[in-house]
Each structure stands twice: as C-alpha cells, then as structure tokens.
Amino acid sequence: MLNSGWEMPWLGLGVYKAADGKEVENAVTTALGAGYRSIDTAEFYENEKGVGRAVKNSGIPRQEIFLATKVWNSSQGFDSTLRAFDRSLAGLDTDYVDLYLIHWPVEDKFPDTWRALERIHAEGRARSIGVSNFKIHHIQELLKTAEIVPAVNQVEFHPRLYQAGLLEFCREKGIQIEAWSPLMRGGLFDNPLITGLAEKYGRTPAQVIIRWELELGVVTIPKSVHPERIIENADVFDFSITDEDIQIINALNRNMRVGPDPDDFDF
Ligand code: NDP
Numbered sequence: 091m092l093n094s095g096w097e098m099p100w101l102g103l104g105v106y107k108a109a110d111g112k113e114v115e116n117a118v119t120t121a122l123g124a125g126y127r128s129i130d131t132a133e134f135y136e137n138e139k140g141v142g143r144a145v146k147n148s149g150i151p152r153q154e155i156f157l158a159t160k161v162w163n164s165s166q167g168f169d170s171t172l173r174a175f176d177r178s179l180a181g182l183d184t185d186y187v188d189l190y191l192i193h194w195p196v197e198d199k200f201p202d203t204w205r206a207l208e209r210i211h212a213e214g215r216a217r218s219i220g221v222s223n224f225k226i227h228h229i230q231e232l233l234k235t236a237e238i239v240p241a242v243n244q245v246e247f248h249p250r251l252y253q254a255g256l257l258e259f260c261r262e263k264g265i266q267i268e269a270w271s272p273l274m275r276g277g278l279f280d281n282p283l284i285t286g287l288a289e290k291y292g293r294t295p296a297q298v299i300i301r302w303e304l305e306l307g308v309v310t311i312p313k314s315v316h317p318e319r320i321i322e323n324a325d326v327f328d329f330s331i332t333d334e335d336i337q338i339i340n341a342l343n344r345n346m347r348v349g350p351d352p353d354d355f356d357f
Contacts, residue, residue, distance in 0.1 A: 092241040093264040094211075094218040096188065099156055100304055101324055102128025104270065104313035110137040117315045118144035122155070124321045130244075130270075130311045131182075132160035132193060133174055138181030146183060157182060158189035160222060161207075163357050166192070166199040171206035179215065190216035191244055195228040196357045201235045208238050218242065222270070223352040226259050233263075242266045246349050247308060248274040249284070249299060249342040257306065268309040271348050273299055273323075283342065291329055294322055301326045302339045 092098050103121040108114040114137040118129055122144070131141045138159060145155055159182065165174035175190065190210060192203050200221075207219040220242030221232065233239065243260055247253055247269035260267050278284050279295040288295045296312065300323055303310040312323045331339075350356075 092218050092266055093239055094241045096217045096241075098189065098218070098242070098266065098309060099126075099128040100309055101300070101326070102126060102130050102156065102158070102309070102311040103320065104130045104311040105137055105141060106132070106135050106270075106313055108135070108137055108140075108313070108315050110140045112140075113315055114140035115144040115147075116317075117320065119148065120317045120320050121324075122148045122150055124324055126320075126324055127154060128156040128158070128188075128311070130158045132162065132191075133165065133178055134160070134162040134193060138178055139183075142181060142183035152184060156188040157184065158191065159187055160191040160193040161203060163194050163196050166196045166203040168202040168206045171203045172209070175206070175210055175215070186215050186217060188216075189218045189220060189242060191220045191222045191242065192224075194223045194355055194357065195221070195225075195352055200228070200232065204232055204236055208236070211238060220244065220265075223355070225352055226256060228352065229259070229263070229265070239263060240265050242268050242309070244268040244270055244311075246271050246347055247303065248272055248348075249278055249302065249339050250274055250344050250346040252340050252343040254340070254343075257308070261307075266309060267307075268311065269303050270311065272303055272310040272312050275348050277348060278342070281342070283338065287331075287335055287339070290335075291331070293326075293329065296323055297326050298331070299339075301329065301331055302336060305331050305336055
C-alpha cells in the first residue's frame, strides 16, 4: 500500500513510444485482457487519448484500473502544471488519475510544481502524487517545503542500475520505488548470467528480470506492444527467485543508465 493509503499494482504496462491510436490502444487492450490493472503514460508520450479510449472500451470499471500520468518539464511551475493536469484528464477521458508524477526534477521549478500536485491531490483529482527521476538530494530538497511526502519515485532501475542506496532511502521515507526501463530495453536478454537463471527457473530472461524487481519490492512497468510479450511479462506471479540468485543479479550492477542522468538532464 502506498503512503497515500491507496493500493498500487506491483506490475503495470509502460507505454512510452507506443504510438497514439491503434498501437497504444491495442497494447492497453491486450494488457487489460491479460489481467494488467495498471497503465503508465505521460503528457510527453502523446498517447493519453489512446490509453483513455482503450480503458473506456475495456468495459472494466474505472476504479479497478490504476492510471498514472506525468507532468512534462516544459509544463512545470504552479499554474502551468494545473493546466497540464486538466489536459491530461481530458486526454485520458477520466475525472481522476490514480497517480500523478513530476516527470523530471526541473531545478527551481519542482517545488512549485509539487504545490500544484498537492492542490490536485487535495481536490481528489489525483489519488496519489509522486515524483520521477529524483535522486536522494532532489527528494531532500523537495521535503524542505513539501506538505505531502511523495507516494512514489519512478526511476530507471534494472540489474545494471540496481539503485541500492536510493531504494533504502526511499524505503525509510515510505516512498515506493517504481522501475522504468525495467528490462533495460532488452539490453540484458543475452547476458549469460540472466540466460543461465532463465534456464534454471524455466522462464524467459524478461520474466527473471521482472521477478527480481518484484522480489526487491519494486513496482515494475515493462513496455511492449506485442501481445505475446505483454502476456509473458505478466506471467511472473507463480515462481520466486532464491535469495542467493537475487544477490547474483544485484551484483550485475554497473551504475549504467540507458536514459539520461537526472543531474545532467538538458531541461
Ligand atoms: P523496457 O525496459 O520496458 O523495455 C521495452 C523494450 O523491450 C521494448 O523495445 C519492447 O519491445 C521490448 N520488450 C518488452 N518485453 C519484451 C520481452 N518479453 N521480450 C523481448 N523484448 C521485450 O523500457 P521502457 O523504456 O519502455 O520502460 C518501461 C516504461 O517505463 C515506459 O514505457 C514508460 O512507461 C516508463 N518510462 C518512464 C521514464 C521516466 O522518465 N519516468 C523514462 C522511460 C520509461 P516491443 O514493444 O517492440 O515489444
């Protein structure tokens, strides 16, 4: 359970780079059909409309689906975040989101952006609010003025970027870590250690990596637009990885990113 009191599914579908229209609609429809109940989008992905349509057309009651979106960097600041949120709600064709995130820690702006998220939360239009790409020092900065502790910090997280320090810090503060690029965009599927474990558990490399994140208590949102992969990625709740093997995967860490470092991001 998040510090907001709301439940968040441990696994969701990421839709970055899924094109608006049929591609994203089909991916979300497949995922909901396969039992996913959590979708991660963003203003920046320009596919909120497709996500909203697929959710509506699924016939699944809105309250059974956990919808997350994010305010983009150029929309940050108090008033412009409020406007961006209205656009996201309209795009998603819903009257609330389950989670609204600050996409990146835009220096000098994120404290005001956070005040807007607190307002939106108080109005009941975002059940939980959180951040993304925040390092420890960004969270410390935010907490100086924040009234609400973020419920979630969504960060790049996979075996090559096992952020042990951030994970521990967030755990102490009651902030749930959520992994983006949880599969390292496919970069570890040929790694001998991962393929060896996949063989040992009778699973695919993607399933081993996703299961490792779940074992660490990290929410994960693998992205795919292929039905068989969407189904494969969610078929991870009937096995577990031994502590010893978890340590072995942890040791693959190289502090290696496939996305930007939040401290060098060109906002
Ligand atoms: P992922 O690590 O989820 O990898 C996605 C890639 O792996 C796609 O190319 C997909 O291909 C492929 N893939 C997925 N499953 C399988 C499988 N079982 N077998 C083989 N290949 C597979 O990367 P993302 O960067 O997309 O991260 C996931 C989500 O995290 C995003 O979609 C987004 O929602 C979020 N995110 C958030 C960011 C942030 O700044 N907050 C930044 C980046 C991502 P295909 O689709 O063709 O099947």
